[in-house]
Amino acid sequence: MAVEPGSDASTVPKHIHEFRDPIHTFIHVSSEERDIIDSRPVQRLRHIHQLALTFMVYPGATHRRFEHSLGVMELASRIFDTVTDREHLHSDAVKGLAELTDTAKLPYWRAVVRLAALCHDIGHLPFSHAAEDRLPKGWNHERLSRELLRSEELSGLLGSITPPVRVEDVVKLAVGAKGYGEPLSMWEAILAEIITGDALGSDRIDYLLRDAHHTGVAYGRFDHYRLIECMRILPKPGTDLAEFTLGIEVGGLQSAESLLLARYLMYSQVYFHAVRRAYDCHLNDFLERWLPDGRFSTDLERHLSVTDDEILSAIAECARNDSHAAHVHAARIFSRKHFKLLRDVGSAGKDFLDAGENVYAAVCERYGADAVRRDRYFQRESVVDFPVLDRDGSTVSSLQLSSLLTRLPTVKFDYVFIDPEHLDDARIWLKAHEASIMGQSVENS
Amino acid sequence: MNEYQRKAVLAKLIGEMEESKSWCGETHIQKTVYFLTELFPGDLNLEFILYKHGPFSFDLRDVLTEMRADDLIDWRVKHASYGASCESRPMAKELIRKFAATVGEWDGRLQFVARCVSSGTVLELERLATALFILRKEELSEGEVPKRLVELKPHVNLDDARHAVSEVLDIEREAAAIAG
Incomplete structure (x- = not known):
């Protein structure tokens, strides 16, 4: 590593930096990622409460979208590493998704997933969802996120990364198919699911754990280590198409049940709290x-x-x-x-x-x-039907194996x-x- | 149309799909409702985009979630090797009865799409719905549509694409006659 003239060998510049985090202990970022973190759109999230005025009910709920975004980035890369691990590849997915075995490009996609996860909330208004109705017609926070990612400030930073990251790749994964409005490839759709997926996305995993921690509501906790360890890219059962999606090995089914139960309880106790x-x-x-x-x-x-x-x-x-x-x-x-x-x-x-x-x-x-x-x-996004890799190698619906999921109510x-x-x-x-x-x-x- | 009138219409459609021996998976419902919204424009107010396997509405997914919360529908696995199917709950009949006038206006259209579309396989529905999407959203001649369909869905061969476009054009003609 080159040492700049005049600098002391003991002050070799760091290329990996860490944040202390109450949920994930340490979150590591590269210098290039830190430049994005230092940008105005990401720093602004230090001043947006994750749960709007919920702190008026649960005084501890003063956490912000900034630390959530770091947490989603950390979890998204853990999920990416698990589902692209050669030992974890389903044979149908290998045949249907060429990107899974393109080892030269996987590091690029890992970088895109991390950056998209980091930036997925930058379009949020003050008080997050609580104020979204106050945008002009045709606008929502996903559209603001898209525009911010394409702005000179962020697109310049993304382009300066080595190798340069395509802004549109980050946009697609950050806002997902719904927010992007144009078709995503199967691969892009799966990577977007890693971040914003209804059932098993890192956004949901982080906000449940973090909100539970800060509100003091224990229902939101679940074994996310086991859950992520068991995640796989699997063919969707029952379709005559090569459709792949984020699923889970059967050994992780209970941790997935636990996540979805936590979501139900957090909706009931926190997100839909009447005073909030x-x-x-x-x-x-x-x-x-x-x-x-x-x-x-x-x-x-x-x-x-x-x-x-x-x-x-x-x-x-x-x-x-x-x-x-x-x-x-x-x-x-x-x-x-x-x-x-x-x-x-x-x-x-x-x-x-x-x-x-x-x-x-x-x-x-x-x-x-x-x-x-x-x-x-x-309650939105209540998908509980995801593929499960059974012990005999077959892929079945989660609803087939879990009587808990078939009975899990939707909150309204x-x-x-x-x-x-x-x-x-x-x-x-x-x-x-x-x-x-x-x-x-x-x-x- | 208020939201429960919309739910009543969708509940009736799901009932018609069950009658037509549709598998009634989420994909079947998505594609059938897509045909309904394109062939018979009304105020269902559902936005569709091209997703993994053709036109897909996240709005509709949300409405289906709400309908499950209202105990109008539920998801059930009928066969171990297949995904979940939607089934009507008794409450759906109550809602349809409550909004009989609204549902009555839609009846013929619902029966038509359920009969023409909903009983196909997921692969067939992907081809048909994507062909309709291209025909409606992209300014291409009828002859160019099969090629575009293959571009978007490389696993579809050109013959199947041509056949899908031809079938969609037939469905459109029949729908126009019903719409009067």
């Missing part, structure tokens, strides 16, 4: 009045300059200024005078699947729209919140009228 969702409603009300035209800018420079810090500061300022248009909503957050859950219509039972709109409208009519909010959400909620001032009265009133309100037909509504 009430804060999301207030945050959206605040942003609608605080942002110009109620929308975040899609200008990249502006995007890079707005983080949770600026918004939290504005919330505090508006909460103290009762003449500001957003004062009421800022004060709800700042003073913790959030709306209270009146009814989760999502749990009302099978006869009332579509009753949420009726309940919301009826409560609004009685108490006024300003005193009522509705928030509803279904349909919350109606109300100003705490009306809560007691509204509970009594709704109890008396609920059956008739919910039973109304909404056809043609």
Whole structure:
């Protein structure tokens, strides 16, 4: 290694650097990766909370997307190393995916996977998903991520890596097929699954472990070491096509079950926590009045300059200024005078699947729209059907082997919140009228 | 159309697919709904992109997840060597009854795509749906479409591609007659 003139031999420049991390202990990065980490889009993630205002409910949940992104990079490369290990290659995958045995190019793809994992969240708005509705029509955080990766700042850094990394390869893997909008090759689709895959992706593995750690909710923990060790690229059972996807060796099935159970429980206990969702409603009300035209800018420079810090500061300022248009909503957050859950219509039972709109409208009519909010959400990405390599060498559906996965529910909620001032009265009133309100037909509504 | 009207339409389609002896895997549902949205434009509001094996809608995947959460459908492995199939749950009939007027408007279209498309194999459905995607999204003459199909799906031979395009054109003509 060359030593620069004037430098001491004991200060040989480092080429591998490490971050301490509460989940993965050490995360190692190369100097070239560190240049990307030092870029403004990645550094901005130090100021975006992973779980929006969840820290108002779980005080420990102050972790940011920055450390999550490092964690996803670390896990993505571990998964890549496992599934491309020659000892782990399925014979059909070897025949169907030439890239798997192209040893000259595998290091390139490993670099792309790591960088895409590192950058997969750079398009997130302040408070992440909680504020995504405040983008102009046609925009979402995936589109912002695409634009940022193609920007001069990041594309220049990616191009300066040895060997240069194609920006579009990073974009494809960072946002996945859904976010890219154009066809991905089978190989690219599998690599994207390593990062953003519904069932076994590194994004999900990291956020569950990290969110569980910081919230103190133990349900989110599972044996991710065993899970990753057993991951394989496998043919999808039951198709007459050569379709390959991320799957698992049968010995890791319990750890996969454990991950998916953890996901279900974290959705129930953390992500869909009613008070957290009430804060999301207030945050959206605040942003609608605080942002110009109620929308975040899609200008990249502006995007890079707005983080949770600026918004939290504005919330505090508006909460103290009762003449500001957003004062009421800022004060709800700042003073913790959030709306209270009146009814989760999502749990009302099978006869009332579509009753949420009726309940919301009826409560609004009685108490006024300003005193009522509705928030509803279904758990997304609940794919539990992935291939499992059985002991006899056959590939079968996870649903065939796991009775737990066939029974795992999908979480949904349909919350109606109300100003705490009306809560007691509204509970009594709704109890008396609920059956008739919910039973109304909404056809043609 | 509100979201439960949309779910009622999709629940009815899945029922029609079961009637047509479709395997009813996710790919079968994806491709059949793709034909439905292209041949009979309505307000199902599902965006399709070309994915691993032809047109695929992540929106539809989300709706199917919601339908499972609502206990309208479930996934079940019917045969050890095959992937999961979708099956209607009793609640689906209730929802279809509740939105009988909406579903009634769609009935003929649903029966048509279920009959013409849904009972194919995954390989056949990939060819047909990709041919329709090219015909609708790319400005190519009918004669150029088979070659483009082979470009996109190298495992499809040119004869099969020609046959798929011809079959799609027949389906389009028949659909136009139904749409009136």
